[in-house]
Each structure stands twice: as C-alpha cells, then as structure tokens.
Amino acid sequence: MSTVQAARTAIRNGDRFNRGAVALTMGGILLMTAACGGPHGGGAEASRPTGTAAAAGPAASTAAEAAPKTSAAVLDVEPKDGSQGVAPDALQVSVSQGKLTTVEVTDKNGRPVQGSLTPDGTGWKPAASLAPGTAYTVNAQATDADGLTAAATTAFTTRAPDKQVSTNDNIGDGQTYGVGMIVKVEFSTKIVNKDAVARGITFATDNGTEVKGHWFGDDRLDFRPADYWKPGTKVTIHYRLKSVEVAPGVYGDVDKDEPFTIGRSQVTTADSAAHQLTIVRDGKTTTVPATLGDDKHPSWGGTMVIMSKEKVTHMNSRTVGLGDEYDIPAVPHAMRLTASGTYLHGNYWYKGDPFGKANTSHGCVSLKDVEGGSDTSVAGAFFNSSLIGDVVKVVNSKEKTVAPDNGLGGWNILWANW
16 A cells, blocks of 8 residues: 555544545655655646755755854974874974863873973973883864864874983882981992983972982982971972983983871980980980990991991901901891991990990980890990981081981081082
8 A cells, every 4th residue: 555545544434544644645655756756757837946856955045054263373393293203302293273271191191291382372392301212192172263273183102212310319119217317329320411311300298398309420319408407398209301302312210299288296316425315206315324435436426317227247356447446237226317337326245334425426315225135235325216217417426527418418518508
C-alpha cells in the first residue's frame, strides 16, 4: 500500500491520524517528485517553483551564516613540531597580525616553564634556558583585531648535554636540623657561570627568612640566613639546575625540591679557659665540665656547627698530621665540628680527671664517658640531646678562628660580606 493510500484509509476509518502529519507526508512526496522528476515529468506540480525554491533558499542562507571565520593571527613556534636535538635556548613564540593571549610550556612531567611576553604582546620567551635532553609541549593562543582566536600546539625535545655536573648537598629530605645549620652544596666540576647557578638554587621558608649563598672557590656554594634560624622554621630548597649551563657544554644535573625543618634552639659555648661547656637550650642554661686542646694543640676558636654525629668512630693522629700521637679504635659519642678533624666527643682513656680542670686534648672538645659509651654519661647525654646543625662556639682559645670553609664555619663571616 502506498503512503497516500494509507493516509486516505486512516481518515476514512476514523483513525487518529494527524492532518498535519498527512500534509507533511504529502508535502514530502511532492518535494521528492520535484527533486527526482525529469524536465518532462511531474506535470503542473513539477512546474510549480514554490516547492524546491522556497525550501532551498533559507537552507543555503543558514549554511553561509554558519561557516566559521578564520583568525587573521598567525602563530609561529620555534622549534617546529616534532623537532629533536633542539638547543636549550631555542624556544620562542611569536604572532603576526595579532596578540598572544596564552603561552603554556610544560616538560614531560607536566612542570611548567616560566616565561614572559614582550611589551607589545607579539612575542614570548622562557625566563631561562630549557633543560637538556627533555621533552616539552607548547600550547599557544593569540587573537586578531576582531577578537578571533588562533591556536597552535607543538612538541619537541632538547638535545642531550655534552656533560653534566654532579651536585650534592648536606641535607636529607624531611630531616630536622639545629638553628645553626648551613646548607653546603658541592659540585663535581668548576663552576664558570656562578650567578646562573646561584639563581637556580632558591629557598622558601614559612616565616619569610631570607637566605643567601656564598661561594668558596669554584665548586662549593654555602647558604645561610643573616642570623641563626628561628626554631620551627620550615624550609624548602628548590633546585632548578638542569637548564643551567654551569660551564661551556656542561649542565646541571638536578631539578628537585628538598624540604627540611629547624628544630629547637641549642647553642653551646666551649670555654677553653674555664674548661667547661655552657649549653643554652630554648633559653635554659646548663654547664658541664670539659677538656679542650692543650697548649701545643689548642682548639680552633670561633663558631662551628655540628656536621655529623657518629655513635663510634676511629681516631688516628696520622689522619690529622700528628704522626703516631694516638690511635683510638672506638671513640664514643663523636660529633664532627670541622672538616680538618675537630670533634666534640666522649673520652674514657685519660688517667685522672682533667674535665673542668685542665686542657689535655689534641684540639678536640672532650666530655667524660666510659669505654663503649654510655647514654647516662656526660658525653652520652650531650650526644643524645644534640642535632646536626647545632652551634658550638669555642672561646678563650689560643688558636685562631676557624676558617669559614673548614666544615660549616660560615657564621664567622659577617652578613655584609656573605
């Protein structure tokens, strides 16, 4: 049965067939006839212009209005998409016939690259060279004078470095240190671009403490605040060195964040003349008897910092240029104060009791202990209550002030000269 016959039958039988639907159906047949009929088919209906002409006119107009307009802005990203072995300083984004609105550059881990627009808004460059041997993605957008947006996305990889410097510091992630802690950063090769390296190591603190660096030679950079850290300060070191050319053809090896915390305050003064330690911990003062360097081997003077703690260590006089003066296999409760070998440690081998009475050591600061070490001894109690980074100041010594690069002696440099 044809569609027309079905419609007529439905009306004739009283079916609920909508007259509008019939009209649409009939109209559809007429349109099909008009569209499919040849020049001689369709009779009067085929020659009527209103069917096809009236329908096609609005459709064509709508299609024309819906056609998207193209932005006149032309984006250019260098290096081109898919480039390999790109120089770390080659990235730049520019636009003609428009202004840049967005430039986002990220490495393979999604970390953003900082950069800035030119004053006229037509160019963008990163704040520093990119890291070598790293994949990057660029997403850029610009608008033309009519506000139409153009976009570009590219990906590229920088060339691998000819050589990388090894970077090491004295901080452990999440560790707690004393108020005198100095961050020592050492490099495996001489640094030529010192300013660039210093800018690549920044400090963030929860209380606004300013931290500055000081170079010792060409391969060591120490950091500290103007005064001892405030107890409880939370610190994060931001290393961004992979993009830094530290010397011709040599790049940094580390991009990382390293948090640590400053603990309670403890500052100890070792008085060579009084043969005692005065310990000030969070404002409370205690004193304990000690023995320091004798007249032939006076202890270094000045401010030192506990660099490491060793429950037991072997001390041999040959290692500090004193011949066969001593060889003690198991020195208890040893805390290193200088790179040259000065310790604050427990002592059980002296005959008699020089503590608080005389200076008898070869330059170290010694506290009374027992062989094998005891947590209840003077030395054991001090060891257990001390942190790496605690301050130890030696006063009234006949020896000169310790060099600022001998251990963590940077507190012996005035802040103005730091």
